Amino acid sequence: MSRVDVALGERSYAIDIAAGTLDRAGDLLRPFAKRGRFAIVTDASVAAAQLPRLVASLDAAGIGHDAIVLPAGEATKSWAHLETLTDRLLELEIERSDNIIALGGGVIGDLTGFAASILKRGCGFVQVPTTLLSQVDSSVGGKTAINSRAGKNLIGSFHQPAYVLIDPTTLDTLPAREVRAGYAEVVKYGLIDDAGFFGWCEANGAALLAGDAAAREYAIERSVAAKAAIVADDERETSGRRALLNLGHTFGHALEAETGFSDRLLHGEGVAAGMALAFAFSARQGLCPAEDAARVAAHLTAAGLPASLKAAGVDAPGAALVAHMMHDKKMAGGRLPFLLARGIGQTFLAKDVDLAEVAAFLDEVR
Numbered sequence: 001m002s003r004v005d006v007a008l009g010e011r012s013y014a015i016d017i018a019a020g021t022l023d024r025a026g027d028l029l030r031p032f033a034k035r036g037r038f039a040i041v042t043d044a045s046v047a048a049a050q051l052p053r054l055v056a057s058l059d060a061a062g063i064g065h066d067a068i069v070l071p072a073g074e075a076t077k078s079w080a081h082l083e084t085l086t087d088r089l090l091e092l093e094i095e096r097s098d099n100i101i102a103l104g105g106g107v108i109g110d111l112t113g114f115a116a117s118i119l120k121r122g123c124g125f126v127q128v129p130t131t132l133l134s135q136v137d138s139s140v141g142g143k144t145a146i147n148s149r150a151g152k153n154l155i156g157s158f159h160q161p162a163y164v165l166i167d168p169t170t171l172d173t174l175p176a177r178e179v180r181a182g183y184a185e186v187v188k189y190g191l192i193d194d195a196g197f198f199g200w201c202e203a204n205g206a207a208l209l210a211g212d213a214a215a216r217e218y219a220i221e222r223s224v225a226a227k228a229a230i231v232a233d234d235e236r237e238t239s240g241r242r243a244l245l246n247l248g249h250t251f252g253h254a255l256e257a258e259t260g261f262s263d264r265l266l267h268g269e270g271v272a273a274g275m276a277l278a279f280a281f282s283a284r285q286g287l288c289p290a291e292d293a294a295r296v297a298a299h300l301t302a303a304g305l306p307a308s309l310k311a312a313g314v315d316a317p318g319a320a321l322v323a324h325m326m327h328d329k330k331m332a333g334g335r336l337p338f339l340l341a342r343g344i345g346q347t348f349l350a351k352d353v354d355l356a357e358v359a360a361f362l363d364e365v366r
């Protein structure tokens, strides 16, 4: 088993990664079952595919459990489902010292983490991510949220989990489209500051997507280690370092908003198209070699991910997409900083981007 630590002083926690850990969850999670019982939050798809493994392991360890099963899909990150979830957790008489288990993908992790952060003014939670996206990204770092009419993740908090348990075998039952969407966030780490890892993705991405266990474990470990270092350095996205993890997200969230946060465009698909657009815009501004932008788009396309507005199924005018971007949490003093690139592995936060130019670019590239 490999372990990555997120060093955050008294909020520090460990991330354990190994095939089969879900079947050993009873032992691994025992220190977090303060009163010998867990509330497990999951969705209907994960309840069918993975919950029985967790339940069997908790039973074998003599740890009690109650499961709360929510609908699968991005629409669950809503006020309505937050209310259902918090009501149910209160019925279960969750105490502040308890750790709620989030068993599922980014939607379940973000929603459960947010519920934990406000329940009784803050109780604990542990992440047991079951999708590639949640294993390499959303289970680590403590960003919790629901969506609002105005946009993605606009209501939320920073609330770190007490522990993250990653079992890559949960990907065996994940639809291929979901694995591809998670892979976009893997590629992101290479594009941010690790050109060598992007090269690894070009060489090994196909094997990872085909289910190669060694490739996916390596990608998970490397991604999580990269994210842990950034989060330890800038937990609340104040210095600008953590904002690098938002590469592709300003464009991506606008595409997700345009497609109604629906299955038409998964978060990772929006991020893939967003990263391709960020590189294409950087090239157009003369910041980044055009060959690098082309290489990014080619790899994402080869991985079966959208790398353009058209491939993402979005035909809204540039101005409409920029209007969505105005809700971005990076907005400061009425200006929107953008994650742009000087090349592969050289992402930076640009503070002086002209939104009219972004809109014109979007109308031109499509």
Ligand SMILES: O=C(O)C(=O)C[C@@H](O)[C@H](O)[C@H](O)COP(=O)(O)O
Pocket: 137, 138, 140, 141, 143, 152, 153, 185, 242, 243, 245, 246, 249, 329
């Ligand atoms: O952890 C972070 O920081 C990230 O930005 C990771 C993103 O991949 C993730 O989608 C995050 O939830 C987006 O954050 P937001 O602040 O843009 O809502």
Ligand SMILES: [Zn+2]
Pocket: 137, 185, 249, 267, 271
């Ligand atoms: Zn993301």
